[in-house]
Amino acid sequence: MSTPTGEQFALTRTSGNRQSRAIITELAAGLRALSVDGIDLVETYPDTALPPYGSGIVLVPWPNRVRDGAWMLDGSAQQLDLTEAPRGNAIHGLLRNTGYRVAERSDDAVTLAATVFPQHGYKFQLETTVRYALTDDGIAVTHGIHNVGTASAPVAVGAHPYLRLGDVPVEDLTLTLPATTHIEVDDRLNPVTVTAVDGTGHDLRAGGRVGDLQLDDGFGGVGSGATHRLTAPDGRFVELSRDPEFAWVQVFTNRKFPRDGELGLAIAVEPMTAPANAFNSGEGVRWLEPGQTWSLGWGIRYSG
Numbered sequence: 001m002s003t004p005t006g007e008q009f010a011l012t013r014t015s016g017n018r019q020s021r022a023i024i025t026e027l028a029a030g031l032r033a034l035s036v037d038g039i040d041l042v043e044t045y046p047d048t049a050l051p052p053y054g055s056g057i058v059l060v061p062w063p064n065r066v067r068d069g070a071w072m073l074d075g076s077a078q079q080l081d082l083t084e085a086p087r088g089n090a091i092h093g094l095l096r097n098t099g100y101r102v103a104e105r106s107d108d109a110v111t112l113a114a115t116v117f118p119q120h121g122y123k124f125q126l127e128t129t130v131r132y133a134l135t136d137d138g139i140a141v142t143h144g145i146h147n148v149g150t151a152s153a154p155v156a157v158g159a160h161p162y163l164r165l166g167d168v169p170v171e172d173l174t175l176t177l178p179a180t181t182h183i184e185v186d187d188r189l190n191p192v193t194v195t196a197v198d199g200t201g202h203d204l205r206a207g208g209r210v211g212d213l214q215l216d217d218g219f220g221g222v223g224s225g226a227t228h229r230l231t232a233p234d235g236r237f238v239e240l241s242r243d244p245e246f247a248w249v250q251v252f253t254n255r256k257f258p259r260d261g262e263l264g265l266a267i268a269v270e271p272m273t274a275p276a277n278a279f280n281s282g283e284g285v286r287w288l289e290p291g292q293t294w295s296l297g298w299g300i301r302y303s304g
Contacts, residue, residue, distance in 0.1 A: 003047045005030065006099050013108035013134035020108075020134045028057035029100045029112045029130045031161055034139055036302040041138060041238050043162035043257060043266050052258050053268070054160040057096050058130050060145065061116055062285075063158025064218065064250060064276035065089040067190040069121060071279035078279075080121030087188040092160070094122060100130075109133035124153035126288075138238075138301040145295075147288040154285045156274035157296065158250075162257065162266045163240065165302075168232045170265045171211025176229040177204035179249060180221030183275055189216060191277050207231070210267055215251045218275050222247050228269050236304035243296045246271040248284060271298045 006026025013020045023033040023044075030051050033044040043055055051057055069080035069090035080090035100112035109132060116126040129144040147153045165173060182202040184192045197203040202217065210230070222242075228249060229239040250270040257266030273296070274284030288294055 004050045005032070005047065008032070008047060009102075009105065009110045011108050011110060011132065011134050013136070015136045018136050020136065020138065022132060022134055022139055024110055024112070024132050025051070025056070026099045026112070027051070028096045028098065029114070030058070031056035031132065031139070031141075031159075034300060036137055039166040039302060039304070040164055041300055041302055043164055043259070045258065049258075053252075053254055054092060054096065055162050055268075057092070057160050058143070059093045059158035059160060059270075059272070060095050060128055060143070061122065061124075061126060061154070062093050062156045062274065062278060063270065063272040064274075064278075065091050065190055066279050067188070067277045071121070078121040081119075089188060089190065090121070092158075094119065095128070103129060104131075118149075124151065125149040126153060126155065135299070135301070137303065138299060140297060140299040142295060142297040144293060145288065146293040147290055150290055152287045152289050154279060155288050155294065156272070156278055156285055157245075158270055158272040159298065160268055160270050161240070161300065162254070162268045163230050163238055163300070164266070165230055165232050165236060165238050170267055171209070172233055173210045173230040173267075174207040175204055175210050175213065175251070175267065175269075176207040176231065177219060177249065177251065178222055178226035178228070179204070179219035181219065183218035183220065185217070185276070189276065191218070191275060191281070194220065210253060211265070213253050215253045218248060218250045218272075220248045220275060222249060230267070230269075236302075238300065238302050240269050240271060240298060240300055242271045242298035245273045245296045246298055248272040248275045
């Protein structure tokens, strides 16, 4: 049966008494489902629907927003298509509506590939891959970006998972975010300035109850080896680990996420290698030379 997200790749891994499962979509190489021992670790959605609010999708060659879709390249104005029309921005890269192709597959892993072709406001060509491999307690995700063009290409990478912990109400989870800076934004969610979180309500290093938070905010200063964590009242937790390149994170407490026919609270914890509007600020953007490849990863782990 055809689905709006294309083929669904079901992965299963059994180790001892523990079993992990995932579903990856052909569209945007999305993480549609992930569970360990039957405990859901990400929000899911029906296979008859598109990913709501970017749920689980890959963000390449930039995460988040480019203000007005406009940026400068060697003194020449570039204009990306405006894909966040209400706010007049280009959002979440160029592959969110692309069907990936299978490069490699096994029972517990799949590698999907997609090409970024030259287009409006981005004249570069990239071959990209994303590998999802189940682990005993979650999943490991590895991105590969290869510049197959003839000019140095600006690249940033992100992902858009909505984390959960089984049937624990999202509002009762505690979010721990090891970030030292907060990105202040305008009414179109584009950066204005960066401030230290010390002494503010955005300091989540010691944790904050999700139900008390109202965020669609970017954070930086995430140290090497630090993880983002959601903890249940009984001490169980799900965490997002990341390579050091993912030094920024966007947190979205979405109170309109569709679940079982109703709208409710969900929380996206989005690892990013660059903040919003990075093509203009240059912050976190990596310039890949022709023939160069960049590999980096992140993962989700359950402890209970």
